[in-house]
Amino acid sequence: MFETLEPKPGDAILKLIGEHKEDPRAEKIDLGVGVYRDAEGNTPILNSVKKAEHWLVGTQTSKAYLGSRGDIVFCDDVEKLVFGDDAADDDRISTVQSPGGSGALRVGAELILRANPDAVMWVSDPTWNNHIPLMGNAGLKLQPYPYYDGEKNSIRFDDMMETLGTANAGEIVLLHGCCHNPTGMDLSRDQWDLVTDLVEERSLMPFIDIAYQGFAEGLEDDTYGVRLMYGRVPEMIVTQSCSKNFGLYRDRVGALSFLSPDADTAKVVDSQALSLVRTIYSLPPDHGAAVVSHILNDEELRAEWLGELAGMRKRLQSMRKLLVEELKSVAPDHDFSHIALTTGMFCYLGVTPEQVAALKKDRGVYLVDSSRINVCGITEGNVRYLAESIASVL
Ligand SMILES: Cc1ncc(COP(=O)(O)O)c(C=O)c1O
Structure with a gap:
């Protein structure tokens, strides 16, 4: 049977990582990788995470199955993180723990299809490259909406609004909660307000993917879009990832939340989500979620984690600023100022595939052909070389 299968091309980023590893040049720089790195080039385990893991190993008494929801306390904790403290008492919201943000996205897509097998989802052009197969392979009909102008290095907001203005009632709009991947260009608060008006007017359903909460402006500030929509729309889906903000990438920690019009509908939606989980992966992994939950409920650990999160955010902000300054000095005729306006781990450098x-x-x-860079690859030690390199190919 297997002879019927065609080989699939390997992941472009993994190929790039391999090429970088093989390169003998000491001054080489990796701007392709998809994880946070510190100034020494490491992806560290956060101190708060290490401490919570010690606590977990010392106190956990059983590895017996939890239910398909995962850890109920974790679900309440992350609901509060993204929707605000009052959300835990809102019986219109239901949440399941998921294997990373990716698991949440897929189960969210499957649930939409159970409700409407012909569902249409609007996705930003461009979007995270795994959004397309995750949502599209599930069976959703994907439609692009304009998002980024690669010539002007800015958001095509008017075009986005015009296109979404043609969407039909009940269609779904996938939005990045913050730190848009790959562009790093986020909607301003005014733009979120206008998108929310449009979503309401046209009875669209927002699906917000928030994978970098705390990496843009701050843990609370980064939820502006989610909380605005939460206050205004009857139905919404939110997917969260703890891969980046807790550095728990391989432990697979995420969550999927549904906002329903009323408590009775929420119960039905919840039962459908649990039945989907049961038939796909049965239940989510526990370790990372137990760590997150402990950190969020322990005052000292929470404060330490917030400090570590702020440290990652500030490093990204300062590396962006530094790169823009260096580029200004070595390539004064070229404008790279857009880089300083971007947030999170990624942005487009704005050079051609040949460059x-x-x-x-x-x-x-x-870096990948689209010129998306991971800002974490920049350090005070390599930024001059990087700027000179960019200038040399312009
Ligand atoms: C926009 C976006 N959503 C979701 C994810 C999912 O992350 P994970 O499945 O590793 O938690 C990522 C990861 O890179 C992402 O960039």
């Missing part, structure tokens, strides 16, 4: 290839070949600077 990307030259950066790799001539200078050992590795």
Whole structure:
């Protein structure tokens, strides 16, 4: 049977990581990788996480199955994190723990299809490259809405509104809660207000993916869009990831929340979500979620985690600023100021695929063809070399 299968191309980023690893040049730089890195190039385990793991190992008495929801306390905790403290008492919201944000996205897509097999979802152009297969392979009919202008390095907000203005009632709009991946360009608060008006007017359903909460402006500030919609729309889906903000990538921690018009509908939606989980992966992994829950409920650990999160956010902000300053000095005729306006781990550098290839070949600077860079690859030690490299290919 297997002979009927065609080989699938490997992941472009994994290929890039491999090429970077093989490159013998000492000054090489990896801007492709999809995880946070500190100034030493490491993806550390947060101290707050280490402490919570010690606590967990010392106190856990059983590894017996939990239900398909996962840990109920974790679900309440992350609901509060994204919707606000009052959400835990709101019986219109139901949440299941998930294997990362990816697991949440897939179960969310499957649930939509149970409700409406012909459902249409609008996704930003561009969007995180795994959104398309995660949601599309589930069977959702995907439609792009304009989001980023690569010439002007800014959001195509008017075009986005015009396109979404043609969407039909009941269609779903996938929005990035903050730190838009890959562009790093987020909607302003005024723009969120206008998108919310439109979603209400046209009876669209928002699906907000928030995978970088705490990486843009701050833990609370980054929920502006989610909380605005929560106050205004009858139905919404929110997916969260703890991969980045807790650094728990491989432990697979995320959550999927549904806002329903009333408590009775919420119960039905919840039962459908649990039955989907049961038939896909039965129940989510426990370790990482137990760690997150402990951190959020322990005052000292929570404060330590908030400090570590702020440290990651500030490093990203300062590296962006530094790169823009260095580029201004080595390439004064070119405008890279958009980089300083972006948030989170990623942004587009704004160079051509040919220039990307030259950066790799001539200078050992590795980034994907679209020119998306992971800002974490920049350090005070390599930023000058990076700016000179970019200037050399312009
Ligand atoms: C926009 C976006 N959503 C969701 C995810 C899912 O992350 P994970 O499944 O690792 O938690 C990512 C990861 O890169 C992402 O960038």
